[in-house]
Amino acid sequence: MSKGKKYFGTDGIRGEVGKGVINPDFVLKLGWAAGRVFSREGRGKIVIGKDTRISGYMFESVLQAGLASAGCDSLLVGPMPTPAIAYLTRTFSANAGIVISASHNPYYDNGIKFFSADGTKLPDDIEHAIEKELEQVLLTSASADLGKARRIDDANGRYVEYCKSTSGYLHLDGMHVVLDCAHGATYDVAPKVFRELGAEVTVIGAQPNGLNINEKVGSTAPSALQAKVLEVGADIGIAYDGDGDRLAMVDHEGQIVDGDELLFILANHYKTTGIVKDGVVGTLMTNLGLEVALKKIGLKLVRADVGDRYVNEQLTAHGWQLGGENSGHLVLKHVSTTGDGIVASLQVLAALLAANQTLSQAKSGMRKYPQVMINVKMPKKMDVLSIPAVKEAVAQAEADLADTGRVLLRPSGTEPVVRVMVEGEDVNIVKPVCEKLALAVESAVTKG
Structure with a gap:
């Protein structure tokens, strides 16, 4: 969870169906709580979409019921991409959009994501307000005030x-x-x-x-x-x-051409069209090769925390248009309010056609640096980066790389591990440096 929230993480609420809060009872009340928040200034209207996992039928029904009980109307669009819900929320002037999805997770997981009226992730104060309502007793609105639901037949088109x-x-x-x-x-x-x-x-x-x-x-x-x-x-x-x-x-x-390489292709294209002037936002996991390639064409790379929410925050802070993650979650603010796979792929094709290049030719301006990552288990939650022995090991690793690479220690937000990542020009140097650092980190966290 993030910023003192009990349920909301960096991308909504997610988990295995039937375990924890991903169950009909909780999602019913979540719908009610959200309906209460979004109906404070009059009757609310929420767009609801989902992906194709089987539990989506169940959660669509209970969300709709929860919203109706709070006096909030629902617009149902069925199976649609997450970014489509962001777009349709704006199109129908809805108060918010809800997506029932667990993204790239297997079918037995599911989750609930929210979009604001302008198609962006919910601000923290709205998520806090929803969580506060979740603490209240669910009281159904008077019959005359109950919400309605209708299906939008032309949402796909x-x-x-x-x-x-x-x-x-x-x-x-x-x-x-x-x-x-x-x-x-x-x-x-x-x-x-x-x-x-x-x-x-x-x-x-x-x-x-x-x-x-x-x-x-x-x-x-x-x-x-x-x-x-x-x-x-x-x-x-x-x-x-x-x-x-x-x-x-x-x-x-x-x-395979991954998110970092696609970011380079788009940045190179957008620089010629004037859409990108100063820089691009990546994350802590963005390959060093992208940073080097961008520098050669006169652009900076700013690294955000992992997660499209943080990429978006940095883009807004700098007034920039392009950012993304090596996972392929690309944010193109001049055409979309959120990461959109279909829109991003069309933008890449536009770049290729403009340059009269194949995908292979377009990515050749960037050389990916070898990355080695080792997960070190932590016996308990601790601030690994504050341990003197770890600090010393990191300093030694950076010295061993001699300005030809990068070291990153990142505690996982979902597992009891710290990710030890080293990247640089030569894998024969990077691999032993990462292994040595991982051993040092393991020794330090074991001693606690």
């Missing part, structure tokens, strides 16, 4: 048109694209977008059954996409995750 418009209605005639939809929320809209723009489209991972979301497909498991691109001789492959807010790409040779 609205979002398809929006995606196409963000790229200036690209002409993709003659381009063969393989799409991997992760059996998730993009399974219907993504193929429509690319076909309507003229591309020849081969689709995999688009047969959701409620249980197969992210299973051996999608941006977190791109081997199926690599194989299909080579099999059909496609120009490019694009994989989305289960809720469609992140992506990975594959070039015509079957090589």
Whole structure:
């Protein structure tokens, strides 16, 4: 959890279905609590979308009931990408949007994400207000004040048109694209977008059954996409995750192009168009090779904490337009309020067409530095970075790299481990330095 919140993490509330708070009772009350908050200045209106996991049916129903009991109306759009809910929230002038999704997690997990009226993540004060309402007794509104629900039948078409418009209605005639939809929320809209723009489209991972979301497909498991691109001789492959807010790409040779490389391609393109003037926001995990490549084209890299919320915060603070994570969660503020896999992939294709380059050629301006990461278990929660022996080991590791690399110690937010990461120009130097540092950290945390 973050900033003193009991339930909300950096990306909503998430967990295994039936365990903890991801159960019908809690989500019913969460809907009621959110409805109370968003109806304080009159009757509230909330857009509700979901991905394709089977528990989405259950949580959609109880969320709708909870909102109605608080006198708040619901607009149901069914299975749609997470960023589509951000867009539709703005389109329908709703008070907020809710997405039922656990993103790239397996089907047995689920979660609840919120968007504000302007399509951005909820500010902390609203999340605190919802948590405060969760502490109250659920009291149903008078019958005359109960909320209503209706299904939006044209939501799919609205979002398809929006995606196409963000790229200036690209002409993709003659381009063969393989799409991997992760059996998730993009399974219907993504193929429509690319076909309507003229591309020849081969689709995999688009047969959701409620249980197969992210299973051996999608941006977190791109081997199926690599194989299909080579099999059909496609120009490019694009994989989305289960809720469609992140992506990975594959070039015509079957090589994976990750979020850091896609950021470089976009930054290089946007610098020529004037959209990016000063810099790009990455995270603590962004490859050092991106920082070096950006510097060569006159751009700075600012590192945020891991998570698109923090990337967005840094973009706003600097007044910049482009940021993202190596996971493929890219934020393009000039066209979208949140990370959007389909929109980002169209922007990459626009960059390739403008430069008359293949994906392989466009990424060649950046050389990824070797990264080695070792997870060290912690017997208890502690401030690892304050331990003198750890400080000394980090200083020694940095000296061993001799300005040719970077050291990062990052306690995990979800596991009882500290991630020890070292990257640099030469893997033969990086690997032993990381192993030595991990041993030192392990020894220090064991002594406690």
